[in-house]
Amino acid sequence: MQTLVISTPQDYIPVAIQAVVALAFVVVVIIASNLLGPKRKTEEKLKNFECGIEQVGNARRPYSVKYFLIAILFVLFDVEVIFMYPWAVNFRTLGAFGFWEMMVFTIILLAGFLYVLLKGAFNWQKREE
Amino acid sequence: MISLSDITQWIHKMLFQYLNGTVAYGAELVLAGVAVIALVVAMAIIMVYAERKFAGFFQMRWGPNRVGKWGTLQAIADTVKLMLKECITPNNADKPMFKLAPIIITVVGFLALAPFAFAKGIVLWDMNIGVFYVTAISSLSVIGILMGGWASNNKYSLLGALRSGAQIVSYELSAGLSIAAIIVMSGSMSLNDIILAQTDGWWILRGHIPAIIAFVISIIASTAEANRSPFDLAEGEQELTGGYHTEYSGIQFALFFLAEYTTMFILAMLNITLFLGGWMPFHIPGLTVFNHIMDFIPGIVWFFGKTFFILFLMIWFRWTFPRMRIDKLLKLEWKYLLPISIVNLLFAAFITLMGWHF
Amino acid sequence: MAALISIAVFGIALLYIELTNSKKIQLPLAVVGLLVTLGLTVMQWNHPSSSFNNMAVTDNYSVAFNASILLSTMFVVLLSAYYYEDVKQHVAEIMALMLFTVFGAFLITSFSNMIMLFLGIETLSIPLYVLAGSKKFSLRSNEASFKYFLMGAFASAILLLGITLVYGASATFQLSAISDYVNNTKQLPGIFYMGIILILVGFSFKVAAAPFHFWTPDVYEGSPTLITAFMATVVKIAGFAAFYRLFSSAFSSIATFWEPLLWGMIILTLLISNFAALLQKGVKRLLAYSSISHAGFLLLGIIALNKLSAGGIFYYTLAYSLATIPAFGVLILVKNHRNSDDSIDAFNGLAKKNPLLAIVMSVALLSMAGIPITAGFFAKYYIFVAAIDSGYILLTIFAVLAAVLGVFYYFRLLNAMFLKEGEAEKIKIPVVFGISLLITTILTLAMGVFPDYIIKLL
Numbered sequence: 001m002q003t004l005v006i007s008t009p010q011d012y013i014p015v016a017i018q019a020v021v022a023l024a025f026v027v028v029v030i031i032a033s034n035l036l037g038p039k040r041k042t043e044e045k046l047k048n049f050e051c052g053i054e055q056v057g058n059a060r061r062p063y064s065v066k067y068f069l070i071a072i073l074f075v076l077f078d079v080e081v082i083f084m085y086p087w088a089v090n091f092r093t094l095g096a097f098g099f100w101e102m103m104v105f106t107i108i109l110l111a112g113f114l115y116v117l118l119k120g121a122f123n124w125q126k127r128e129e
Numbered sequence: 130m131i132s133l134s135d136i137t138q139w140i141h142k143m144l145f146q147y148l149n150g151t152v153a154y155g156a157e158l159v160l161a162g163v164a165v166i167a168l169v170v171a172m173a174i175i176m177v178y179a180e181r182k183f184a185g186f187f188q189m190r191w192g193p194n195r196v197g198k199w200g201t202l203q204a205i206a207d208t209v210k211l212m213l214k215e216c217i218t219p220n221n222a223d224k225p226m227f228k229l230a231p232i233i234i235t236v237v238g239f240l241a242l243a244p245f246a247f248a249k250g251i252v253l254w255d256m257n258i259g260v261f262y263v264t265a266i267s268s269l270s271v272i273g274i275l276m277g278g279w280a281s282n283n284k285y286s287l288l289g290a291l292r293s294g295a296q297i298v299s300y301e302l303s304a305g306l307s308i309a310a311i312i313v314m315s316g317s318m319s320l321n322d323i324i325l326a327q328t329d330g331w332w333i334l335r336g337h338i339p340a341i342i343a344f345v346i347s348i349i350a351s352t353a354e355a356n357r358s359p360f361d362l363a364e365g366e367q368e369l370t371g372g373y374h375t376e377y378s379g380i381q382f383a384l385f386f387l388a389e390y391t392t393m394f395i396l397a398m399l400n401i402t403l404f405l406g407g408w409m410p411f412h413i414p415g416l417t418v419f420n421h422i423m424d425f426i427p428g429i430v431w432f433f434g435k436t437f438f439i440l441f442l443m444i445w446f447r448w449t450f451p452r453m454r455i456d457k458l459l460k461l462e463w464k465y466l467l468p469i470s471i472v473n474l475l476f477a478a479f480i481t482l483m484g485w486h487f
Numbered sequence: 488m489a490a491l492i493s494i495a496v497f498g499i500a501l502l503y504i505e506l507t508n509s510k511k512i513q514l515p516l517a518v519v520g521l522l523v524t525l526g527l528t529v530m531q532w533n534h535p536s537s538s539f540n541n542m543a544v545t546d547n548y549s550v551a552f553n554a555s556i557l558l559s560t561m562f563v564v565l566l567s568a569y570y571y572e573d574v575k576q577h578v579a580e581i582m583a584l585m586l587f588t589v590f591g592a593f594l595i596t597s598f599s600n601m602i603m604l605f606l607g608i609e610t611l612s613i614p615l616y617v618l619a620g621s622k623k624f625s626l627r628s629n630e631a632s633f634k635y636f637l638m639g640a641f642a643s644a645i646l647l648l649g650i651t652l653v654y655g656a657s658a659t660f661q662l663s664a665i666s667d668y669v670n671n672t673k674q675l676p677g678i679f680y681m682g683i684i685l686i687l688v689g690f691s692f693k694v695a696a697a698p699f700h701f702w703t704p705d706v707y708e709g710s711p712t713l714i715t716a717f718m719a720t721v722v723k724i725a726g727f728a729a730f731y732r733l734f735s736s737a738f739s740s741i742a743t744f745w746e747p748l749l750w751g752m753i754i755l756t757l758l759i760s761n762f763a764a765l766l767q768k769g770v771k772r773l774l775a776y777s778s779i780s781h782a783g784f785l786l787l788g789i790i791a792l793n794k795l796s797a798g799g800i801f802y803y804t805l806a807y808s809l810a811t812i813p814a815f816g817v818l819i820l821v822k823n824h825r826n827s828d829d830s831i832d833a834f835n836g837l838a839k840k841n842p843l844l845a846i847v848m849s850v851a852l853l854s855m856a857g858i859p860i861t862a863g864f865f866a867k868y869y870i871f872v873a874a875i876d877s878g879y880i881l882l883t884i885f886a887v888l889a890a891v892l893g894v895f896y897y898f899r900l901l902n903a904m905f906l907k908e909g910e911a912e913k914i915k916i917p918v919v920f921g922i923s924l925l926i927t928t929i930l931t932l933a934m935g936v937f938p939d940y941i942i943k944l945l
Contacts, residue, residue: 014158014254015243021162022239026232026384030216033380037215046220048283049375059221059284067291070459074298077467081305084474085261088312091478099475099482106475111499113468118506122463124456 069121080109137251161253165242173390177204180444187448214379219282222376226280231377231384234273238391241266245398246321248408248428259320260308263399264301267354270392271297277385278373289372292362292455297354299462304350306470307343310477311403314340314486324407329414331406336486339477344404346470348442351396353458356389357443359450360458397439401432408432488538488545490527490553491593494520498586505579513579514919517564520586525557541661542600549597551801551944552728556592559720559808560585563713565923566816570713572917581621584614585717592725596732601650601660604729608646608693611725612639615718619710631709638692638702646689652682653737665737675741683738683745690733694726696782697756704763707775712822715771716815719778720808727785731800734789742792749790750882756783757889764896770818771829773896774811777855780893781807784867787874787886795873798945802869805941806862806934810854813927816920817848824914831900835909844914845904847924854931856897857890862934869942 048055084102091098116122140160144153178193178201185192193200218227244259246252256262271294278290312318314336315326326332333340353360362368369375374385401407408428412420453461480486497520504513528550535546564582571578587610594607616639620632654660656679657668669675688699695703707715738745757780764776781803788800818829821844825833838845854863867890874883903909916924934941 011256014161015240017155017158018162018165018243018253019236019240021159022166022236023232025163025166025239026235029212029384030232030380033212033214034216036213037379039215041217043220045217048219048221048281049285049370059282059287061284063287063291067295070295070299073463074302077302078298078305081302081309084306084309085312085318088309088474088478089316089318091313091481092316096482099478102478103475106471110468110471113471115502115506117464122460124459 066124073116073121076112077109080105158253162239165253166239169239169242169391169394170387172394173387174204174208176390176393176440177207179440180447183441183444184448187445208383211383212380216379216381217376219376221282223280223282226276227376228381230273230277230280231381231388233276234270234388235384235391237266237269237273238388238395241395242391244320245395245402246324246407247432251429252321255319255321257317257319260312260318260323260399260403263320263395264305264308267392267395268297268301270388273388274373277377281373281376283376285369285371285375286373289369289375293356293373295455296356296360296362296458299459300350300353300360300466303346303462303466303470304354306467306474307347307350308399308403310339310343310470310474311336313474313478314481320402320407324402324409327406327409328412330412331404331409333404336477336480339473339480340404340486342469342473343477344400346466346473347400347404348439349466350462351393351400351439352443352446353462355393355396355443357393358447359453361447362452362455362458393440393443394436397436397443398432400439401435405435406431407435488536488543490524490531491590493524493527494586494590494593497521497524498583498590501579501583501586505577505583510578513582514564514568517579517582517586518561521557521561521564521589524589525554525561528553528557537599539600539603542603543594543597544599545597548732548797548945549593549728552596552724552804553593555801555805555808556589556596556721556724558805559724559812560589560717562812562923562927563717563720565919566716566812566819567713569917569920570711570819577621577623581618581714584618584621585721587614588618588717588721592721595725595729598729598732599662599736601654601662601665604733605643605647605650607729609643611722612643612693615639615722618714618717619706621714622711625709625711627709628711629709631706634702634709635706638706642689642692642699645685645692649682649685649687649689652678652685654682656682662733662737666740669738669740680744683741684748686733687745687748690726690730691752694723694730694782694785695779696752696786697759697779698752700756700759700779700782703779704772704775707778708769708771712771712815712819715775716812719774719811719815723778723782723785724804724808727782727789727800727804731789731797735792735796739792746790746792749786750879753783753786753790753882754885756780756786757886761889761892761896764893767896768831769829770831770834770900773831773900774814774818777893777896778811780889781855783889784870784886787879787882788870790879790882791870791873791877793873793877795869795876798942799866799869799873801945802862802934802938802942803866806854806866806931809927809931809934810851810861810863813847813924813931814851814855816924816927817844817851820844820914820916820920824912831903832909834900834903835907837904837909839909840913843916843921844924847928848904849901850928850931852897852900854935856894858894860932860935862931862938864935865938865942869938 048059083105087094087098087102094101141157144157144160147153148156181203182192182200191200193203196202196206218224241263243254244252244256244262246255274297275290275294278286278288278293281287311323311332314332315323317323317326327335329335333344336343371377374382377385408431410420410423410426410428410431412423497516500520501513501517504516531545531550532547535544537544564585567578567582571581591607591609591611591614594603594610598604598607616632616636619635620629622628650660653665656676657665659665659668691697691699692702707719710718734742734745760776760780760783764773764780767773767776785800785803785807788796788803791799821833821837822829834848837848850861854861854866857863857867867886871883871886874886
């Protein structure tokens with residue numbers, strides 16, 4: 001049988017210290033590089049790179065709505081995937097009941113997936129009207 | 130024979146001998162953190178060299194061969210060069226965000242290393258949610274990428290960041306599902322427990338069909354998540370100059386580069402931990418003699434051997450497959466890998482339920 | 488439970504129908520789905536049960552409200568056949584979204600746990616945001632959708648914060664446990680009172696009661712007319728069912744705290760809505776303000792908080808829905824006929840060439856105004872009786888005055904239809920549309936003549 005492990009805030013100290021060490025490493029490297037490297041700034045150099053031609057317009061422009069669609073769908077499905085993790089851990093104790101429950105859940109999930117698929121959310125080419 | 134845990138035990142004893150408890154504990158953790166970072170940096174340098182040498186081999190040329198014997202010091206020379214370069218922040222850029230992006234992406238990469246068990250007993254942070262922690266933290270790197278791409282105020286950067294964001298985010302789904310298939314089999318999210326559950330054989334062998342499917346999907350997803358070719362269209366040089374790090378130079382660029390290799394490294398380690406037994410030697414139940422011979426090879430060798438095998442696979446992919454187009458890339462994930470991995474998860478659950486794995 | 492599953496399954500089925508582009512079976516399927524669900528709902532009458540670990544309770548109260556929600560939805564869906572005749576895409580999706588809204592409505596009429604309340608309100612609201620913007624290329628519709636979304640999101644957040652504070656004080660989400668907590672605690676903490684205020688505010692947003700009604704006219708005007716009819720009826724029924732359920736069970740013991748707040752809100756709602764309605768030129772906006780004023784009358788039932796209120800609220804919401812749907816239905820026909828002109832002048836001389844439409848509209852308006860032999864009269868009567876029974880005599884007198892004021896603007900429309908001259912032509916009434924209009928009108932009259940059958944249910 002599984003033993004119940006309860007985590008306390010103290011268990012997270014290693015990660016906190018690692019975060020501090022990692023941050024310190026990055027910051028030290030950046031500062032060191034800034035001290036070592038030259039600083040000769042000219043106007044041309046500080047312009048945005050655009051293959052050598054003069055910059056045209058601004059980069060803050062609208063982009064394809066498909067990316068939003070992907071982001072939204074990701075959020076939807078990722079929540080379901082995360083929901084599966086605790087189920088997966090406890091699967092052996094849940095047994096057949098857990099399997100059939102997840103079967104129902106997956107069928108509903110796949111029904112939604114099929115709808116999205118048939119609706120053409122993953123077709124990146126322009127739809128022929 | 131001196132194993133790695135002997136060394137760590139010795140350091141542990143030394144620290145607690147000369148310092149009081151709390152300070153020693155803290156110092157130990159700091160040491161461990163530094164060691165992990167040193168490991169990653171060393172790995173990255175080795176990987177850059179290996180990648181270029183392999184590239185030369187695949188393309189029938191020499192690769193780096195000027196700096197040091199067989200060009201071995203080439204990567205170190207490059208690192209030093211990047212250190213000494215000027216860091217340019219474009220005038221139009223969103224400066225705080227521009228400077229924060231490489232920091233975030235690198236720190237996140239280092240953080241994700243915490244729960245890995247490199248050898249028996251060598252684990253910085255053995256947590257019951259290890260796998261979950263790795264996937265959660267490493268998915269944060271997409272924020273760094275989007276930040277960098279957006280803050281650069283450059284069209285190439287923006288496009289690269291968007292593509293990269295969409296790609297990483299998409300492939301995370303099937304990667305997460307194939308990880309879940311292994312969690313179902315081993316019944317734990319702690320990386321250490323997962324490795325210990327493979328004492329009698331690695332999951333890829335014991336779990337047969339579902340585990341192999343999950344492994345293949347996971348390798349594809351890892352390659353995509355690391356923005357590696359054939360999924361490297363986020364930084365496709367021919368069309369986007371440099372992708373999301375077009376505007377970065379000097380050490381900031383180096384940090385992005387490092388983060389990429391860190392991601393690769395983490396994903397390779399995650400894959401071998403889940404499917405290939407981590408540091409666990411190759412065991413066949415019943416063959417005691419064989420198992421003992423295998424045990425003679427230290428765990429750390431097994432671990433890094435397997436990791437390098439996966440990394441070699443990724444390098445191999447790079448010089449074998451042509452780059453994909455963004456729509457085909459997303460189609461591959463959403464239309465094929467995602468449904469397959471969902472069904473595969475259920476299949477793995479079924480196998481586990483019936484006890485049909487070895 | 489069975490009804491919930493049935494409505495969800497039919498909603499999903501409709502989504503898939505959309506993909507096959509078989510336009511002919513969408514409407515029958517939606518109607519069949521609603522009828523099946525209605526059957527399953529009515530079967531639960533006098534068979535109370537609880538589901539989801541006692542988080543939702545199906546009792547006669549919820550069955551009655553669910554049935555009236557289903558009826559209203561059915562009439563709206565019947566109207567949609569004509570309304571979306573020229574629309575090529577998304578019609579089945581709109582119906583599916585309506586069914587999902589009904590799903591949310593079911594949850595909030597039968598909740599016995601605050602979590603369920605919040606889930607239900609979200610499930611109710613999110614399809615509505617989309618529905619409000621379902622006329623994709625109309626700027627007004629988009630604006631309505633966006634306004635509704637922002638306001639609704641704020642309202643949900645405020646409601647959720649209220650629920651959280653109540654939980655923080657009482658450590659439970661269960662309504663009965665909260666009620667016990669209120670009864671057994673001598674000194675209730677401040678956060679509990681704050682929580683009640685926030686929940687009250689959240690609900691007032693949802694049911695469009697002043698001073699949180701500002702979104703209503705814009706959203707009702709901008710949304711497609713059919714969706715406005717849907718929002719004005721189904722959402723209002725569900726909202727008031729949940730409102731009364733929550734405040735009559737969990738917070739009934741500290742009515743002395745929230746009743747003064749509600750008292751002020753009623754006065755404000757009746758004042759603002761009736762005076763604003765007098766000034767309106769567009770019929771749609773007029774109906775929006777009239778819907779706010781009805782919210783004011785309905786709040787009387789909640790403030791009364793006695794054994795008459797549940798029946799009164801049920802009767803009122805049903806009567807109001809049965810009047811609102813034909814009113815919007817006639818508006819759709821007239822508006823389409825007059826090149827989307829929905830001012831009162833568009834109704835000039837309607838009675839000459841289209842007596843049927845004029846009669847349907849008049850019955851609806853008279854019912855809304857509360858004139859006898861229509862359902863609206865008894866609706867107001869029962870609510871007033873309930874309020875007087877609890878001693879709110881001053882408030883009732885005020886409400887009666889407001890009702891009299893309401894008669895003015897309803898009669899402006901009647902005046903336009905029957906007494907003014909206009910260049911009206913014969914408007915062709917599609918069959919399904921006509922059925923929906925006729926049934927609702929007949930039901931309105933029947934409820935006005937035989938009110939006992941309805942009022943005795945609860």
